[in-house]
Amino acid sequence: MAFLEISTLKKSFGANQVVKHFDLKVERGEFITLLGPSGCGKTTVLRMVAGFEMPTSGSISMDGKDVTALAPNQRNVGMVFQAYALFPNMTIAENIGFGLKIAKRPASEIAARVKQMLDMIKLPQIADRYPFQLSGGQQQRVALARAIAVQPKILLLDEPLSALDAKIRVSLRDEIRVLQQQLGITTLFVTHDQEEALSMSDRIVVMSEGRMEQVGTPFEIYNFPKTRFVSSFVGTLNFLTGKVVDAAAGRxxxxxxxxxxxxxxxxxxxxxxxxxxxxxxxxxxxQGGENRNTLHGKIELVSFLGSIVRIRVRFDKNLVTLDTFNTSSAKPPQMGEEVTVSFGHDDLQPLEEAVKVAA
Structure with a gap:
């Protein structure tokens, strides 16, 4: 049995079904990312795991125990919110120790755990400060420490980096991943940022309109997308449309x-x-070599972007975009020039759904 099992989970708000069918098994210590655009249901799934929302149907079990009907304080989960949610009238030490105080742990144990958490997030000097005296990145580290301090079974992260600037976001996502691996804590992470998902996750669940589109490792999601939505949402992609001449051989x-x-x-x-x-x-x-496809077309657009030159080649109804490195010794091709492009058989991924052609 998996450490976290989410079975046939559905959630409706009135007539609006925001989670249509969600099935996921998470092993102990895994870092799972729920990735998708705003409104796809990913945060609602997280809130149901936390106990802040009750499912319309389905079940959730943690470590072999059904927790579907339990209140949040009975589930032993730690949650980090997008907006930090630190108590402004408490010091940083009091914020981190809040959950332990509610659990009526001894003062000496709370003090020791708070010190351990401050050392873990590399901010031992801020115990007596208040949240308004910290930067956004520091506040989010404190929110993470507070969630981990109670030694939760599962850590839930709801877009915790979206309010930070780009450099701090990259630095903090690396820190979160290192801490998660050190602690071995099972983690569900919600984001709409594909780079975060690809760089941090053991597996990614791509969601769209309340549905699970695909589950897989970052390598699988990026290189072997199963649907057009996954292909277009994760990374940059060319789409080609063609007529099947030999389905068994993939021609x-x-x-x-x-x-x-x-x-x-x-x-x-x-x-x-x-x-x-x-x-x-x-x-x-x-021209391609062995195990390479070739297509002949005409250059439709050439864009000079400094270190790279972006080229768009049209065949007829279909086109592809590719990038070449800019070198002073090679002149870029010209618009209207007839060219051949090539790519490996393994690089061309057929999508599962058929294309609907108008009559």
Whole structure:
């Protein structure tokens, strides 16, 4: 049995179903990120795990115990909010020790744990300060320490970095991941930032409109997206549309030119129209070699961006964008020039859903 099991979870607010079906098993010590745009239901899932929202249906179990109907203070979870939620009238030491005080732990134990937490977040000197005297990054470290101080079974993080500037956000996300690995604490992290998700997670759950689109490692989510939504939301992507000529062999005609995918087209029939995903970094100018697809087209746009030159090549209805490095010894291609682009069979990812073609 997994450490955290979320089974057929659904949540409606009146007629609005914000979580339509959510199933997830999380192993002890895993760092799981719920990734998706605003309104996709990710925070609602987190709040149901915390006990702040009751599911319309479904169940949640932690460490073998069903906690679906338990109040938040009976679940032993730690939560860090986007807005820090520190008590302004308490010192930093009092904020960190608040949960332990509510649990009626001895004063000596609270003092020792607070010191340990301040050392852990590398801010031992701020115990007697108040939240308004700290920077945003320091306040978020304190909020993290307060959540961890009670030694929760699960740590829940609701977009904790979104209010910080870019440099602090990158630094703090690395610190959070290192702390999580050191403590071995099971963690659910909510974000709409794909870079955060890819850099921090053991696995990512991509969500859209209350549904789970795909679950996988960062490598799997980025390199092997299963749906058009995942492909477009995680990273930058080219989309090609083609007609299946041999589903078993993964052969597709794109504007009359044949390409081969990295695998057979499951669920497709010859004559179907399917979408293909292709990362820009996988495309190169020039004729391909063995196990490479080639497409012939015309350059539609050339953009000089300093260290790179961004090139858009059109075939007919389809087009791809690719980047090449800017070097003083090589002139960039010109608009209207006929060129060949190539990419590996493994780089071309067929998406699961068929394309609907108007009659």
């Amino acid at each position: 597709i005609l794109v504007d009359g030119q044949e390409v081969i995918t990295n695998r057979g087209l499951e669920g497709a029939s010859n004559g179907d129209t399917r979408s293909l995903a292709l990362r820009p970094e996988a495309v190169t100018l020039g």
